Amino acid sequence: MPEYTYTGKTLENKTIKGKIQGNNQKETFEILKGKEIYAYQLKEIETISFKKxxxxxxxxxxxxxxxxxxxxxxxxxxxxxxxxxxxxxxxxQKKIFEKLYNTINKGNSLSVAMEDCKGTFPELMINMFKAGEATGSIDKAALKMADYYEKEHKLNTKLKGAMTYPVILMGVTIAVTLMLFTFVVPSFVGLLGEGNIPLITRILLGISNFITSYWYLIIAFVILAIMGIIYILRIPEVKLRVDYLKLKIPVIGKLLAIIYTARFARTLSSLYGSGVNMMEAVKGSSKTIGNHYLVKRFEEVNVKVREGNSLSSSIENILGIEKKLSATIYIGEETGRLDQLLDSMATNYDFEADAATTRLLSLIEPAMIILMTLIVGSILMGVMLPMMTSYNSFL
Known part of the structure; x- marks a missing residue:
């Protein structure tokens, strides 16, 4: 049972403060009134330490x-x-559910309780529940969100699984390269002598000497470089430019556009189908895309829609959004069946996004293998070339 601190007046007009337990504020006021204490301030004592x-x-x-x-x-x-x-x-999760339960027991709605959880629930989800509360269909809103986040979980799981091999391959490449430069290349220095050493071998020896002599500087540089890149990428203007350039990369940009369109279509279908007005639905959907450039462009779309333009014409020429989406929305606007078409379109784009993700990841694996082959091959060539030259000189 929640505990409250109160400040009130007695019948003798004496100010009194204290603590009291009650199921909710209304009941607690009545309990105090029964004790001839007329509270004008009542505040619940937070019983759980809630961390974001x-x-x-x-x-x-x-x-x-x-x-x-x-x-x-x-x-x-x-x-x-x-x-x-x-x-x-x-x-x-227990603390989160307890926070929701206590907040609702005070007479608040579920969406208000979710907002009170300090960023635990995404804005999209809160808006969906808010729309469900307004239309009396909060159960349908919850089930739609379940479908939405199940699809997102499956996609995230697939991405993590597909990236495991490239990440391992990258780690092996770095480990093999460091081992060759640290142990293999230096062991050949004494064997090569002062003869005519090929240029590629001299470069490798220079790199090897630098790594073995100044390894601590390299580690410091790598750490500072990573921190610097993270800091730079947090600058809004840089984020905007990087996300724009992603869409301009040949092949990859096209695949990303399909994935971004699928995210937008799925979220727009969920929000609009739950009764959220179109401008709020577009605003909420753009934030789930995962591209700051597109979020900026959709702010312009909202301005155009507010001025009386149709959604289909407003998104027609946005880089990173498939033109098929604009055509489908246009048909929905003309026939008055936009909610049905959005739902059908979202399902179709989910399938296309899954295929695009598979194709995108299939490009990474051969690229990593080629990179590993070039690095290790160059080092081995630099080591073997002078040995072959020395061997031929003895013949």
Whole structure:
């Protein structure tokens, strides 16, 4: 039961302060009134130490699915959250559900309780639940969010799985290169003598000497370089330029455009289908794309829509968004079936995004193998070339 601090007046007009327990503020005021204390200030004591924790896609999907299923079955929202709280195994999730339960018990809505969780829930999800509360279909909003985050989780899992091999290959390449420069190349210095050493071998020897003599400077430089790159990429103007250049890369830019379009279409379908007005839906959808350049462009789209232009014409020439999306939205606007077409289009783009992701990752593996071959091959050539020259001179 929540505990409150209160400040009030007695019948003798004496100011009194203290603590009291009650299920909610209204009940607590009545309890104090029964004690002839007329409180004018009542504040709940925070019983849990809540730290900002952003839930991952899998956790968001599970939460939405379980909540939506219980609400569809007619279980009240407070009872649903109490069930989720009692079955939560993760301590962080338990605190989140407890925070939601306590906030709703004060008479607040679920969307307000989610906003009060300090960034735990994405803005998209909060807006969806807010729209569901306004239309009386919060259970449907929850189930839509479950589908949305399940798809996002599957895509994230696929990306992580597909990137495992290239990352391992990159690590092996770096390890082999360092081993060759640190141990193999120096061992040949005494064998080569002062004869006519090929240029590639002299370069390798120079690199090897530098690595073995100044390894600590190299480590410091790498750390500073990584920190510098991270800092630079956080600058809004740089983010904007980098995300724009991504879309201009041959082949890769086209595949990214399909993935970005799929994200936008899926989110727009969910928001608009739940009753969110078009401008808010476009604004919320653009933030899920993952490209700062496109977020900026969609701010311009919202201005055009506010001025009376159609959504289809406003997004027609945006770099990074497939033109097929504009054509489909146009048909929906003309036929009055935009919500149905958005849903169908989102499903189609999800399939295309999955295929585009597979093609994109399939380009990385051969590129890494070629890079490893070139690096290791160049080092071996630099080592073997003078040995072959020396061998031929003895014949």
């Amino acid at each position: 924790t952003r839930l991952k896609a899998k956790s968001l999907a599970d939460f939405s699915r379980q909540l939506g299923t219980m609400l569809s079955a007619g279980v009240p929202i407070t009872k649903s959250l109490k069930i989720l709280l009692s079955h939560a195994d993760n301590p962080k």
